[in-house]
Amino acid sequence: MAASASGGRDWYAALPLPWRTDSLGYVLRSIGAAALALGLGLYLQLDSPFSAASTVLLLINPVQGAVVGKGWWRAVGTLIGTLAAFVLTALFAQKMLLFVVALGFWLGLCVGVMSLVRHFYATAAVVAGYTVCLALGPAMVEPEAAFEHIVTRASAVIVGVCCLSLVTVLFSRRTVSGRVRQRLVSLCAATLALVAARHAGAADGELERRRRTLAGEVYAVDDLLGVGRAESRVLSAALPAIRGGLAALFSTLMEFRFAGETHWARRLAERGLALPMADDLRLLGGQLERGELDFAGAARRLASLRGRLAAIRRGLPTDQADACREGLFMERLDEQLDDLQAALRGFAWLDGRARADVRPAAFHRHYREALRNGARAWLAMLVGGALWFLSGWDQGPTLLAVLGPYCTLLAASPFPAEGTRNFIRGTLYAIPAALLCKFLLLPLINGLPLLLLCLAFFWSFGIQATTVPRRALQGIAYLIAFNTLVATGNLARFDFGDFANQSCAWVLALCISLLVYRLLPKDLERHSASLLDHLRRETLALLRRRAGFDAHAWQARQQHRIAQLGALHGMEHPRSALALRLGFVSLQLGRESRRLWRALAGLDPAAAEARWIERALRAIAVRHRDPPLAARHARRAGARLAAAGEWRLAAILTDLAWLLRAYSQSVSSDGAQHGEKTS
Structure with missing residues (x-):
């Protein structure tokens, strides 16, 4: 009996809940903002007022700064995407094949830029990419209505951003x-x-x-x-x-x-x-x-x-x-x-107590990974376009419109395939929920208050899911798919055939996204090897130091690479330990090199000590690809300085030689470990 009661409690605990006590305020704020956006979209008689609510549901976040920042840059990205949509329509409206290729190229370009920039700038870049897909999907089969579709899309986004920002600023705290x-x-x-x-x-x-x-x-x-x-x-x-x-x-x-x-x-x-x-x-x-x-x-x-x-x-x-x-x-x-x-x-x-000089904070940019992410997005659009043309399916525009966001949002994620599977799960939850709401409940409802109350019940489950990290992507996919499939507008349409076709287009678009992530997978080992290669190459660039070399920016980029390596594997991973040692030696080489250059600047250029140091630095620059040989030159110069009684300079060069040997050993150890992994 006790076991049965325990099983019943476990079954109840597994049920999705519309909110919890600690998340009630966040859920109510999000529902209020989505309802305000939908009501305003209906009042303005937008062609797709539900898109304003979808914008709100895509941007919801418990943190006020995340909402305001993402909302602002989403609006900026939407305006950039709107301009791009006008240009593409003017160039390729009558050339469908070139239209799809150009659309994929623009999407890939924006995804590549997203991979290179950080935080909300990345949001603006990716939104600029898939806004074109959302705005031009329907316009591909109706070029004469392109202007109306583009303006409607931009208007819906701006309405959604303003409504969510207003509600969040009024009813949440800055933390x-x-x-x-x-x-x-x-x-x-x-x-x-x-x-x-x-x-x-x-x-x-x-x-x-x-x-x-x-x-x-x-x-x-x-x-x-x-x-x-x-x-x-x-x-x-x-x-x-x-x-x-x-x-x-x-x-x-x-x-x-x-x-x-x-x-x-x-x-x-x-x-x-x-x-x-x-x-x-x-x-x-x-x-x-x-x-x-x-x-x-x-x-x-x-x-x-x-x-x-x-x-x-x-x-x-x-x-x-x-x-x-x-x-x-x-x-x-x-x-x-x-x-x-x-x-x-x-x-x-x-x-507000100090105004000291600001040190540069440079970041590593992975151009090869950005190119790969852009190529993946372009491939996804080509696959979707080919499927549309070969099948003649009337949901081709929906397929491309859905494919644009889903093949780009997770491009920079470490595990995009797993994230896409979560998107699929959320969409599969949304389809029966939308079916129940649209065909069983909405025909019984009359008036905006009851409509919002009905939608709020379904929204609350997805909003609550976004508060749980492992279910956040499922919650977002559920909210967007549900809202779009219900398609609330001023004129109610209950077409089951169209609903079924749209549902299939959503699932198929997600499957194509998963396919391209399988064809061009995110390889963390390759990314790690690339970071290590950049660490080594930048260390060699330090050794062959030339005019215009910015030591502080060099150090900041090296530090960011070290931090990324630790984030990929965890700081306690053996691969990270070797990478960290290589990074430590590289940074210390930078410090000792700067110390030696400062010491050289304080010497008389005609002095023998200055000539010995200059000769050693030139030899290190020439032999930068052979650290043990470069270490020999540094050690020889240190011995000469010690014989001349310049003990400090001799110690610096001796330590520099020791670091060069340590660097060579770290590179050899990492190469041996990588060889064992690949074999």
Whole structure:
């Protein structure tokens, strides 16, 4: 009996619910915005007023910034797509085959651009692509009505965006700015604790694991920034500074330990500096986390700590090898603190307390993957067009109109095929729901209030599904398919044959999308190998450094590649560990190269030491494809400088040679592991 009752409860728990207590406000806001958009579309007598409600249901999000930002850029993308639709109609209205090819080319171009840009810019790019499909699908068989279809589509989107933005701004709270600040404080406090452990000489596996975990979390904040910039003017104005601060914070975590570094950490402890400084850093992190200090105050406190370290470094003799080595160790610690201070100054823009110089925050752009995504979208349109022409099916325009969004929305996703299967499931849920609503309930309804109440009941299930991450795509597909198949308008049409044909077109379009994702699959291993190849090539570009080389932008791009590699496999994956080591060595090579160039700039060009360093740098640039041989040149120059008593310069070149050998070993290890995987 108890088992039967338990089974009954499990069955009840498995049922989809229209809302939960914690999501009731979000569901009601979304229903209200969709109802307002539909009512306004009916009042304006749009040809497809349900499209305004569909726009709302596609954009719904619990976060105000996501709604406003995506809505604005969706409107921008729609206007761009509208202009493109007019151009394509003017050029190819009487040439159906060229029309489909050009439509696919435009869609592929927009998907390629979407793959290269970030956040809401990507939204605008992809919307500009599939707006043409939605606007011109019906116009392909009725070219004389193209203008009306295009304007109607744009009007419906603008109405939907305005209604959802209005309801969201009036009935939801701004939460992203606080979350961004809290996350930045947490990251800075954890980083201060790690730097304190390094100052104290700690070096165990747990610290290394925490460092990798933190490094993986830094760039995740950028997604919050993309959402929050539409919610807060302060956050939008501070965005470049915060991104520069994130790059500096990532650089703080990417420090590389040299051989024998533990010895110099002990020497620092013997001077009575390491433990007090470590305690000060821990105290600073605690005060920042408890809110006793803001970012600007923490940056000032860190500057005073750096001053103490610099005073001790200046007091070291310059004519002793050990003292120069110890000074170089302190200099690297100071560089780590400098990166952390730059991060705090960048984050201080949130408090309006600082206007420091903004570090560049460059991002890696994967052009080959963008080309592949664009080709996939173009192929999908060609397959859909061929199926339409060969079959002569009257739902060909619907097929292309549905295919446009579904073959593009998931193009940049790591697992687009799985996402498309979720779209199919959501559509299969929507078809019987739309059948029930359109043919059994709507004929019994009279008046707008009852119509909205009936639709709201069906909408609520899909809206609630969007609050569950694993069902979000199913919920979106359900909402859009249901709303389009019911096709609420000023004139009710109950044509079961047309409904069945449209339902088949929806499912077939999704199957074509799944097919092209199978034909041109998203290969994470290939993407990972491409990122590693970019890491190696950019490291070689560093070694053959030429005029116009932007070291800070180079470092920011390398850091973004490292973060992407960690996100692909997880920071604890063996492949990620090797990739991270390669990235660490690459970044440290950049730091040591900049240190050597700065030292060279301070020497007399006619001095023998300057000539030896220039000769070594030229040899490294020539032999950049052979790091062990380049390391030999650096070591030889270091030996000459040591014989001349230039211990600091000799130490820099010796460490540079050690890094070149470490880089060569990392490349060999990664190549061997990749070879084992492919075999």
